Amino acid sequence: MKRGFGSALFLLVFAAAALAQQGAPPPAKAFATAPEISYDSVPNFLKLPKGLYLGEGIGVARNSKGDVFVYTRGGEASRLFEFDPKGAFVREIGKGLYGFQMAHAVRVDPQDNIWVVDEGTDMVIKFTPDGRVAMTMGRRPELAGGVRATPPPNAPPPPATPYRFGRPTDVAWDAAGNIFISDGYTNSRVVKYDKNGRYIKEIGTRGTEPGQFNTPHSIQTDANGNVYVADRGNRRIQVLTNDLTVKGVYDNVGAPWAVCITPGPHQYLYSSNSYPDNNNSRALNVSGEVYKMELDGTVVGKFGKAGKQLKEFSTIHAMDCRNENDLVVGEITAWRVQKIQLHPAVQTSRR
Amino acid sequence: MRRFWQLFLLAVVVLFTRPLFAQSAVPEIPYDSAPNLLKMPDDIYLGEVLGVSTNSKGHIFVYTRTGSANVTTGTNRVFVRSSSRLFEFDQNGKYLGEIGQGLYGFVQAHAVRVDPQDNVWVVDEGSNMVIKFDPEGHVLMTLGRKPEALDNPARTEPPPAPGSGAGVPGDNFNGPSDVAWDAAGDIFVADGSRNSRIAKFDKNGVFIKSWGTRGTAPGQFNVPHSIIVDAKENIYVADRGNKRIQVFDTDGNPKAQYTNIGSPWELCITSGPHQYLYSSDSNTNDFDSATIYKMELDGTVLGKFGAGGKQVKEFGTIHQMDCRKDNELYVGEITNWRVQKLTLHPEKTETIRSSAKAIK
Numbered sequence: 001m002k003r004g005f006g007s008a009l010f011l012l013v014f015a016a017a018a019l020a021q022q023g024a025p026p027p028a029k030a031f032a033t034a035p036e037i038s039y040d041s042v043p044n045f046l047k048l049p050k051g052l053y054l055g056e057g058i059g060v061a062r063n064s065k066g067d068v069f070v071y072t073r074g075g076e077a078s079r080l081f082e083f084d085p086k087g088a089f090v091r092e093i094g095k096g097l098y099g100f101q102m103a104h105a106v107r108v109d110p111q112d113n114i115w116v117v118d119e120g121t122d123m124v125i126k127f128t129p130d131g132r133v134a135m136t137m138g139r140r141p142e143l144a145g146g147v148r149a150t151p152p153p154n155a156p157p158p159p160a161t162p163y164r165f166g167r168p169t170d171v172a173w174d175a176a177g178n179i180f181i182s183d184g185y186t187n188s189r190v191v192k193y194d195k196n197g198r199y200i201k202e203i204g205t206r207g208t209e210p211g212q213f214n215t216p217h218s219i220q221t222d223a224n225g226n227v228y229v230a231d232r233g234n235r236r237i238q239v240l241t242n243d244l245t246v247k248g249v250y251d252n253v254g255a256p257w258a259v260c261i262t263p264g265p266h267q268y269l270y271s272s273n274s275y276p277d278n279n280n281s282r283a284l285n286v287s288g289e290v291y292k293m294e295l296d297g298t299v300v301g302k303f304g305k306a307g308k309q310l311k312e313f314s315t316i317h318a319m320d321c322r323n324e325n326d327l328v329v330g331e332i333t334a335w336r337v338q339k340i341q342l343h344p345a346v347q348t349s350r351r
Numbered sequence: 352m353r354r355f356w357q358l359f360l361l362a363v364v365v366l367f368t369r370p371l372f373a374q375s376a377v378p379e380i381p382y383d384s385a386p387n388l389l390k391m392p393d394d395i396y397l398g399e400v401l402g403v404s405t406n407s408k409g410h411i412f413v414y415t416r417t418g419s420a421n422v423t424t425g426t427n428r429v430f431v432r433s434s435s436r437l438f439e440f441d442q443n444g445k446y447l448g449e450i451g452q453g454l455y456g457f458v459q460a461h462a463v464r465v466d467p468q469d470n471v472w473v474v475d476e477g478s479n480m481v482i483k484f485d486p487e488g489h490v491l492m493t494l495g496r497k498p499e500a501l502d503n504p505a506r507t508e509p510p511p512a513p514g515s516g517a518g519v520p521g522d523n524f525n526g527p528s529d530v531a532w533d534a535a536g537d538i539f540v541a542d543g544s545r546n547s548r549i550a551k552f553d554k555n556g557v558f559i560k561s562w563g564t565r566g567t568a569p570g571q572f573n574v575p576h577s578i579i580v581d582a583k584e585n586i587y588v589a590d591r592g593n594k595r596i597q598v599f600d601t602d603g604n605p606k607a608q609y610t611n612i613g614s615p616w617e618l619c620i621t622s623g624p625h626q627y628l629y630s631s632d633s634n635t636n637d638f639d640s641a642t643i644y645k646m647e648l649d650g651t652v653l654g655k656f657g658a659g660g661k662q663v664k665e666f667g668t669i670h671q672m673d674c675r676k677d678n679e680l681y682v683g684e685i686t687n688w689r690v691q692k693l694t695l696h697p698e699k700t701e702t703i704r705s706s707a708k709a710i711k
Contacts, residue, residue: 077419098398098417098688133396135661136688137637140399143431143459143477163637197661198638 025235027286028254028273034291034302041311042339045087045328046070052081052089057330057337059106059116060318063129068320068328069093070337071106071116078103080116082131087339093131098140099123104184105170105218105318109177117181119167124181137181137197138165160187162199170218174225174242182216182229190216190229192244203244208234210246218318220261220269222295228269230256237271237297250297254287258329260321261295268300268324269293272316288313290329292344301344308334380645380654381696384664388444388692389413395438395446400683402463402473403690404673406486409442411673411681412450412471413690414463428500435460437473439488450488456480456497461543462529462577462671472530474540479524481540492556494540495524516547516565516572522558524550531578531586533601539578539586547572549588549603562603567593569605577618577671581626581648589615589630596630596650609650613642619674620648627653627677631669634659637686641666645697654700661687 046068048054058078059071066085071078078100082090093114094100102120109115113134114127121140128134141148157166166186173179177195189204190213204213214233221227225242235255239248254273262268272290288306290313293299304313314334321327325342389411391397398417405411414437421432435457439447450471451457459477466472470491471484478497485491518525526544533539536554548563549572563572573592580586585606586599594614598607613632621627628648634641641659646652658665667687674680678695 076421092394094396095394096418097396098415098419101419131393132391133688136667136686139686143434161636 025255025275025287028289028291029252030291030299030302031254031286031289034299037292037301037303038343039303039311040341040343042087042341043310045339046083046337047087047089048081049089054081054335054337056103056317056332056335058103058317058332060328060330060337061106061108061114061320062322062328063108063112063114064110064322065112066322068337069106069108069114070330071103072330072335073103077101078118078120080106080114091131093127094125094133097125097133099125099136101140104168107171109173110175115171117168117171119169119184122165122168124165124168124171124179135197137179137193138163138168157186160189160202162191162202169216172219172221172227174221174227175223176225178242180219180221180227182219185215188213188216190219190227190240190244201244203240203246210238210249213238217257218259220259222261222267222269223263226295228259228261230259230271232257232275237269239297248297250293252297252299253291253293254289258316258319260319260327262321262324264324267295268321269295270319270321270327272313272319272329274313274316288316290316290319292342303340303342310338313338377644377652378654378700380656381699382656382664383694383696385692385694386663389440389690390444390446392446395449397438397688397690399460399685399688400670400690401435401460401685402671403681403683404463404465404471404671405442405675405681406465406469406471407467408469410447411440411442411444411690412463412465413438413440413683414460414473415688416460422501425500430499431458431477431501433457435475435477437463437471448488450484451482451490454482454490456482456493458497461527464530466532466536474527474530476526476528476544479527481524481527481530481538494522494538494552494556495527516545517563518542518546518548518550518561522550522552522556528574528576529578531580533580533584533586534582537601539580541575541578541588544574544576547575549575549578549586549599551601551603560603562599569597569608570599570603572597576616579618579620579628581620581628585648587618587620587628589618591616596628607650609646611650611652612644612646617669617672619672619680621674621677623677627674629672629674629680631657631672631682633669634666635668637661637667641669643669643672643680643682645695654697656695663691666691 055073068083070081080093099121104119105117112129116125122138124137126135165183168184170182179193181191188206189202191202192200217232218230227240229238236251253271255275256271257274258272289302289304291302315332317332318330327340398415402414418434423430437450456478461476462474464472469486473482479495481494483492524542525546528543529541531539538552540550547565548561550561551559576591577589588597596609612630615630616633617631628646630644632642638659641657643657644655668685671683680693
């Protein structure tokens with residue numbers, strides 16, 4: 001028995017070493033201990049008209065009425081679609097928009113304005129609920145007479161400036177309407193603006209120290225105005241005060257690709273450990289799960305695993321959890337949005 | 352203690368000299384902006400508004416950078432596809448239609464102007480072309496030629512060395528920025544962001560002459576960004592990089608320069624017996640100061656107005672202005688993706704009140 005355990009341990013270590021060799025990540029620290037939450041996925045949730053297709057399901061969010069907005073990478077450029085709460089197609093917003101190139105996120109603010117983050121045009125665009133442009137932030141680089149050469153991989157990024165982004169990733173707001181933008185792949189910072197888009201302050205450079213970031217990839221606020229940043233490359237969630245000072249670090253839930261926070265008196269934080277991209281088959285069993293957490297970082301449970309079937313996740317890139325047990329998730333490699341219904345009854349009765 | 356008195360004295364000096372500055376400052380002109388001027392169809396969006404102009408009926412023409420700047424590849428060349436659009440609205444902002452959809456020369460919008468016969472002229476700094484449409488929207492004339500392919504940064508030979516900025520002494524442009532006409536219909540093209548010259552053509556598009564190279568001397572330019580002609584046939588050039596407006600006769604002889612108005616991005620001149628000149632010192636960062644100056648044609652500054660920002664009455668990099676009427680301006684903004692119609696109230700301008708505000 002003891003020997004069996006030892007060889008199992010040896011095998012586990014060996015497997016982990018093999019995974020590391022293949023470039024796969026270690027499992028999240030909470031992977032082994034987090035209780036499983038049972039869940040279902042609604043089949044064929046979104047109904048697209050004939051001739052219209054989703055590409056990579058990069059951004060998904062709901063408004064107060066439950067309407068679903070999907071910002072997807074399509075063939076010509078990225079496109080923003082609206083569906084009703086049951087998944088019936090309603091309309092396209094911003095067709096051919098100057099700011100639509102490489103989708104990264106869509107979020108809906110408390111007034112039901114629709115915000116899009118595009119990492120190809122370096123822009124954040126606010127639409128009214130009617131779908132008209134209300135405000136733009138950042139500026140798409142000009143064509144400038146030719147095609148720019150791609151900088152070498154290790155070239156230092158140009159210095160960040162208050163009103164221009166470097167492949168921004170996500171947007172959030174506090175109760176006063178202040179705007180928080182995670183920026184992004186080229187810059188490594190979180191920027192706070194007032195509700196009219198005026199720069200207030202920022203935090204972050206590239207690095208591993210608290211307050212530094214390695215691809216801040218997703219951002220949310222709680223009811224008290226604290227800011228939760230998915231510091232993906234550093235495999236941690238950093239919690240900032242409303243004034244952008246570091247308040248906490250949660251490093252037990254893997255690489256957070258997407259975070260969302262539920263509304264209501266008792267808020268929960270969901271975080272998706274989506275690494276690696278493109279369904280690396282060697283890491284299927286150590287990533288792809290979503291963690292449910294208290295705001296203080298305590299893991300309540302987890303659900304999901306990597307894969308291409310219904311109920312499986314192929315690189316979750318965005319989550320909406322406007323209802324605690326009713327989530328919509330957008331996946332990169334499966335080109336779809338799933339509506340997930342959690343059944344945490346067993347756990348909540350235990351607590 | 353001595354240091355304290357030094358500081359105190361300094362503070363006194365600062366406090367008492369500031370009002371003097373403020374009083375001698377240019378008066379602020381009160382103004383309003385009509386919100387939601389342009390009514391767009393549900394499936395059409397403005398992008399960056401580089402050009403806005405009105406015709407004699409008050410119709411509004413908007414030349415915008417929108418859609419995706421699509422670059423496609425050939426065997427060893429790179430091509431760019433249309434990514435700018437020209438829209439027409441009536442005087443109330445009702446959408447009338449699109450002109451030149453998918454046009455070969457629509458690449459990177461820079462300006463639209465309407466001539467006295469209501470022809471619509473577009474200047475495109477991506478295709479290096481100036482295109483004249485008749486009032487119905489048919490192409491009447493083209494100046495310059497779109498390069499067949501873009502520069503490919505992966506090419507092996509080095510790019511051509513920068514020249515004097517004078518360009519080819521003929522009719523090809525390099526980053527043209529604006530167009531204007533004199534009473535005879537002669538055409539003046541500000542050329543532009545890569546060349547640094549003014550090119551003159553007759554009304555049939557035959558090249559006459561050009562003047563200017565890159566530099567700071569009178570008659571030289573650093574990005575001639577906007578051009579306009581007054582009723583007496585003086586030519587005003589916004590020499591943006593040199594922070595001055597240069598005035599020429601129609602043969603290109605320098606007559607004057609005005610240097611007290613920041614970086615002039617855009618000029619317009621009112622019609623009517625007493626003409627005024629407006630010049631925009633536009634902001635490139637969202638909340639930097641943004642100022643429009645109202646001037647006499649001789650350069651006397653009468654007043655100023657404007658602020659940087661994203662709300663109504665604030666500006667995000669004004670790129671073109673139309674001031675057919677004295678106190679009614681249409682302004683197109685790059686970063687706010689919109690056109691605002693401004694109504695000035697110069698009768699309410701009070702220098703003393705505005706200076707009192709400044710002291711607070």
